[in-house]
Amino acid sequence: MQNIYDVAIIGAGAVGSAIARELSRYQLTSVLIEAKPDVGMGTTKANTAIWHTGYDAKPGTLEAKLLHRSYELMKDYIPEAGIPMEPLGGLLVAWTEEQQQTLPSLLERAHTNGVTDVRIISADEVYQLEPNLNAGAWGGLFVPGESIICPFTIPLAFATQAVLNDVTLKLDFPVQKITLEADGTTLVQSSHDSLRCRYVINAAGLYSDEIDRQFGHSNFTVTPRRGELIVYDKFSRSLINHVILPVPTPTTKGVLISPTVYGNILLGPTAEDLEDKTNTATSEAGMRVLLEKGHAILPDLISEEVTATYAGLRAATEHKDYQIRAHSDQRYICVGGIRSTGVSAAMGIAEYVSGLLTDAGLTLTPKAEFKTVKMPYIGNAGIRPHQNAELIAENPDYGQIVCHCERVSKGEILAAIHSPIPARTIDGLRRRTRVLQGRCQGFNCQAAIVDILANETGQSPRQILALEDKNGH
Amino acid sequence: MDIKHTDVLIVGAGPTGLSAALTLKKLGVAKVTVVDRELEAGGMPRLCHHIGFGIRDWHRIYSGPQYARQYVKKAIANGVDIHTSTTITGWTGENTLSFTSPNGLGEIEAKAILLATGCRERPRAARMIPGKRVQGVFTTGSLQRFVDEHHLPVGTRAVIVGAEIVSLSAFLTLKQAGIKIAAMTTELPRHQIYFPFSPIKWILVDLLERATVQTLTRVSRILGQKRVEAVELTHLDTGKTEITACDAVIFTGDWIPEHEVARAGGLAINKGTRGPQVDAQYRTSKRGVFAAGNLLRGVETADISALEGRQAAHCIHKFLQTQTWYGHKLPIEVEQPITWVYPNTISDAEGQPIKYLSFRVSEFRKNVSVKVYQSNKLLHTQTFRQLSPLQTVRLNGDWLTALNLEAEPIKLVITS
Numbered sequence: 013m014q015n016i017y018d019v020a021i022i023g024a025g026a027v028g029s030a031i032a033r034e035l036s037r038y039q040l041t042s043v044l045i046e047a048k049p050d051v052g053m054g055t056t057k058a059n060t061a062i063w064h065t066g067y068d069a070k071p072g073t074l075e076a077k078l079l080h081r082s083y084e085l086m087k088d089y090i091p092e093a094g095i096p097m098e099p100l101g102g103l104l105v106a107w108t109e110e111q112q113q114t115l116p117s118l119l120e121r122a123h124t125n126g127v128t129d130v131r132i133i134s135a136d137e138v139y140q141l142e143p144n145l146n147a148g149a150w151g152g153l154f155v156p157g158e159s160i161i162c163p164f165t166i167p168l169a170f171a172t173q174a175v176l177n178d179v180t181l182k183l184d185f186p187v188q189k190i191t192l193e194a195d196g197t198t199l200v201q202s203s204h205d206s207l208r209c210r211y212v213i214n215a216a217g218l219y220s221d222e223i224d225r226q227f228g229h230s231n232f233t234v235t236p237r238r239g240e241l242i243v244y245d246k247f248s249r250s251l252i253n254h255v256i257l258p259v260p261t262p263t264t265k266g267v268l269i270s271p272t273v274y275g276n277i278l279l280g281p282t283a284e285d286l287e288d289k290t291n292t293a294t295s296e297a298g299m300r301v302l303l304e305k306g307h308a309i310l311p312d313l314i315s316e317e318v319t320a321t322y323a324g325l326r327a328a329t330e331h332k333d334y335q336i337r338a339h340s341d342q343r344y345i346c347v348g349g350i351r352s353t354g355v356s357a358a359m360g361i362a363e364y365v366s367g368l369l370t371d372a373g374l375t376l377t378p379k380a381e382f383k384t385v386k387m388p389y390i391g392n393a394g395i396r397p398h399q400n401a402e403l404i405a406e407n408p409d410y411g412q413i414v415c416h417c418e419r420v421s422k423g424e425i426l427a428a429i430h431s432p433i434p435a436r437t438i439d440g441l442r443r444r445t446r447v448l449q450g451r452c453q454g455f456n457c458q459a460a461i462v463d464i465l466a467n468e469t470g471q472s473p474r475q476i477l478a479l480e481d482k483n484g485h
Numbered sequence: 486m487d488i489k490h491t492d493v494l495i496v497g498a499g500p501t502g503l504s505a506a507l508t509l510k511k512l513g514v515a516k517v518t519v520v521d522r523e524l525e526a527g528g529m530p531r532l533c534h535h536i537g538f539g540i541r542d543w544h545r546i547y548s549g550p551q552y553a554r555q556y557v558k559k560a561i562a563n564g565v566d567i568h569t570s571t572t573i574t575g576w577t578g579e580n581t582l583s584f585t586s587p588n589g590l591g592e593i594e595a596k597a598i599l600l601a602t603g604c605r606e607r608p609r610a611a612r613m614i615p616g617k618r619v620q621g622v623f624t625t626g627s628l629q630r631f632v633d634e635h636h637l638p639v640g641t642r643a644v645i646v647g648a649e650i651v652s653l654s655a656f657l658t659l660k661q662a663g664i665k666i667a668a669m670t671t672e673l674p675r676h677q678i679y680f681p682f683s684p685i686k687w688i689l690v691d692l693l694e695r696a697t698v699q700t701l702t703r704v705s706r707i708l709g710q711k712r713v714e715a716v717e718l719t720h721l722d723t724g725k726t727e728i729t730a731c732d733a734v735i736f737t738g739d740w741i742p743e744h745e746v747a748r749a750g751g752l753a754i755n756k757g758t759r760g761p762q763v764d765a766q767y768r769t770s771k772r773g774v775f776a777a778g779n780l781l782r783g784v785e786t787a788d789i790s791a792l793e794g795r796q797a798a799h800c801i802h803k804f805l806q807t808q809t810w811y812g813h814k815l816p817i818e819v820e821q822p823i824t825w826v827y828p829n830t831i832s833d834a835e836g837q838p839i840k841y842l843s844f845r846v847s848e849f850r851k852n853v854s855v856k857v858y859q860s861n862k863l864l865h866t867q868t869f870r871q872l873s874p875l876q877t878v879r880l881n882g883d884w885l886t887a888l889n890l891e892a893e894p895i896k897l898v899i900t901s
């Protein structure tokens with residue numbers, strides 16, 4: 013007889029993983045289902061990595077409410093789980109008189125959203141905070157709470173904690189069919205696997221509309237909105253001190269320039285509606301727009317080397333808010349349309365969803381023990397293993413640098429391969445350790461990393477590469 | 486923390502660093518320490534499993550690995566201290582560098598420092614070639630490590646981006662691995678493969694016959710979902726595009742000096758070369774700190790780098806003895822189509838060990854003269870029958886000794 017899970021969560025992005033973590037504190041059996049070979053391979057890995065306060069959210073929306081709540085939850089969780097984060101603050105710059113005139117209404121909106129430390133600053137203050145900005149700023153809005161965060165560690169931390177607290181993680185399980193059975197269970201199937209559960213939570217990101225249709229609903233359609241980004245060399249990091257935000261328009265938050273927690277500078281994203289939910293390609297036009305905008309805001313940036321370019325797809329819908337709905341009769345909760353703030357809002361969403369589950373009839377009884385998690389630190393602001401004499405004395409592998417650009421030691425690579433959610437692919441290692449993410453993009457260490465992964469997992473290097481070809485990154 | 490002391494600290498155990506170390510020992514310097522972040526010393530040649538090394542410095546022809554071993558062996562035999570798996574991570578004092586190694590963290594203080602950290606190839610990302618982040622995209626460096634060092638598969642049909650000497654190295658590696666070359670592309674009107682000497686030339690010409698070099702062609706997009714399936718080529722003369730199927734793309738021959746340690750130390754960086762600014766004695770803008778080899782300007786052949794290392798060693802030796810340091814005074818500037826020159830600054834008017842300047846241009850030019858000016862004063866003129874991009878050209882440096890150091894910067898210009 014097949015085991016019946018109390019709850020199945022579809023999608024192991026930031027949102028699904030946060031929900032799995034939240035539910036793992038209760039006496040339930042849950043399963044986190046992911047189509048890809050690892051957690052965090054969807055939109056969660058390709059965004060601008062800002063921990064938003066929600067100061068500019070539309071007041072009264074669920075998004076505004078959950079962002080606000082999530083911010084409080086993350087304040088505790090980030091240090092607890094060791095997630096790389098830098099509380100830089102955001103500086104929204106008005107470049108025209110017209111933009112300058114919108115600042116008071118943005119300030120009012122921030123205050124309505126409960127973000128009370130936001131304030132309007134003069135052009136002089138703008139240049140005091142950011143001397144390298146191009147000339148011509150009219151003034152700005154300072155948002156002290158906007159911070160930068162590691163979007164790779166976040167879903168891994170959530171999912172790892174969930175697994176440590178007995179959630180089952182099923183990778184390589186693309187859900188294709190969902191059947192509500194007469195016995196009060198739900199059958200969830202992929203082409204090669206199936207499982208049974210009582211409750212289903214749909215956190216399938218770009219595909220959340222398709223899962224929703226499996227339940228017979230047509231409340232929303234996801235249109236992938238592509239955002240392209242350029243990552244600049246670490247040498248550019250000292251050019252700015254804050255997240256430089258543009259004045260948002262009704263359709264997008266606009267192109268920003270932000271440091272990353274790894275010590276690079278990010279320029280982007282663009283916003284373009286597409287049809288293909290897999291089209292994460294960068295485009296010549298997108299890059300051109302970014303270079304123009306980047307040059308207008310921070311001229312010195314453009315003369316630095318580019319380390320990487322990428323594109324992410326926002327799960328945009330025809331609605332202006334998250335599509336979170338409980339269908340109690342079907343024991344189903346839809347968590348879709350989490351467009352451009354999901355990394356920040358995930359913990360708030362998870363808490364809200366557990367409330368919806370209670371409303372739908374599930375009893376949530378806390379476990380005696382809820383284990384915490386501490387993730388390996390891959391940020392730039394704190395101490396990395398190669399800087400830690402005690403750690404190297406204990407284990408010399410932490411002093412053996414394999415990826416020179418990002419200074420990733422062999423010890424960190426081995427730890428990632430043998431972690432609770434093991435890195436099984438090069439891309440998995442990339443997100444867990446930062447290997448291959450630096451300026452040489454593998455010129456020096458790519459082959460060595462394939463070898464280490466092969467050795468440690470008992471596969472041949474050819475098998476590792478074949479898997480990489482199959483999964484992409 | 487453990488602080489070591491040495492006479493000369495050399496960062497990088499490639500041909501430049503090792504030949505400098507060897508020369509310093511021969512000149513009688515007591516303690517010469519070379520550190521390298523790789524598991525083995527030898528630098529880039531370790532990875533080039535084909536012949537063509539050692540012509541100008543050893544007057545023999547070696548394969549890359551043989552050449553590297555030769556230097557390592559000689560250096561050790563002459564008492565050079567080599568530390569591998571040791572990464573220089575930054576500066577903790579004017580002449581003190583910090584490192585990480587499996588033996589722990591430490592610092593090395595030296596009377597003089599030579600930076601010989603080499604260069605790397607500009608990868609796809611830095612060239613901003615649109616498309617998905619697919620598998621099967623290499624640089625020559627990663628390709629050679631895949632094929633020769635780790636024996637990993639790279640594909641069956643490759644496009645090589647670039648058609649210069651290092652592209653040829655990629656070509657040879659692919660051929661040895663039995664991989665078909667779908668095309669070799671260059672944005673220039675002609676390929677830039679010049680042969681250092683004739684015996685190899687004929688083998689290579691024969692090989693080249695079998696590949697099509699597409700000139701005035703840019704790889705404008707990479708196609709494929711998870712692995713490269715094709716590239717889009719744009720012909721710069723007609724603007725037409727074409728799709729060429731392939732399952733590997735090798736980006737070759739666009740170099741960036743590996744200047745992380747140099748920049749971390751606040752050394753002046755030359756805009757043209759992107760390497761540290763140096764005078765004719767390999768002196769950087771920081772007292773006691775020298776730089777040579779590929780770090781100065783991107784790739785040249787190993788023997789040229791090694792000879793620079795040798796010259797730099799003499800300059801270092803002189804500094805150790807005299808303790809004189811002038812500091813950069815007079816910049817040497819260039820005008821388009823000259824892209825860079827080095828030495829690119831002048832500190833003093835003493836006898837210069839570098840008898841010539843090296844420069845490059847960005848376009849093909851015939852029958853031109855290169856003129857050196859200081860304000861309106863013409864210091865030197867030299868004519869050239871042909872100048873080609875990606876080819877380093879030597880300019881006579883006799884005029885370097887007769888300069889007014891207090892006057893305007895030096896300027897290099899090309900006139901027809």
Ligand SMILES: Cc1cc2nc3c(=O)[nH]c(=O)nc-3n(C[C@H](O)[C@H](O)[C@H](O)COP(=O)(O)OP(=O)(O)OC[C@H]3O[C@@H](n4cnc5c(N)ncnc54)[C@H](O)[C@@H]3O)c2cc1C
Nearest residue numbers: 023025027047054055056059060062187217239354355356
């Ligand atoms: C350019 C850009 C910039 C952004 N900037 C920010 C920012 O600065 N700050 C911020 O907070 N947010 C930002 N976002 C938004 C944020 O990235 C998303 O809201 C968030 O990642 C959504 O998480 P998710 O878990 O809903 O989706 P995803 O990460 O896409 O996860 C969904 C998962 O479901 C899986 N899945 C789908 N279908 C199935 C199926 N049938 N069976 C099994 N599994 C399935 C997918 O493989 C995927 O792993 C940005 C987004 C973009 C595109």
Ligand SMILES: Cc1cc2nc3c(=O)[nH]c(=O)nc-3n(C[C@H](O)[C@H](O)[C@H](O)COP(=O)(O)OP(=O)(O)OC[C@H]3O[C@@H](n4cnc5c(N)ncnc54)[C@H](O)[C@@H]3O)c2cc1C
Nearest residue numbers: 497499500501521522528529537573603654778779786787
């Ligand atoms: C693909 C390819 C093919 C080539 N083919 C030929 C050929 O056929 N014939 C020929 O003559 N030349 C060839 N060359 C050129 C030749 O390899 C170089 O000219 C030569 O290696 C330059 O020597 P170098 O010492 O300046 O730099 P490198 O050899 O690159 O050595 C630099 C060293 O510095 C080390 N280093 C860098 N940063 C640090 C740090 N922070 N801490 C510690 N160590 C550090 C690196 O690990 C490296 O070992 C080729 C080059 C390439 C890339």
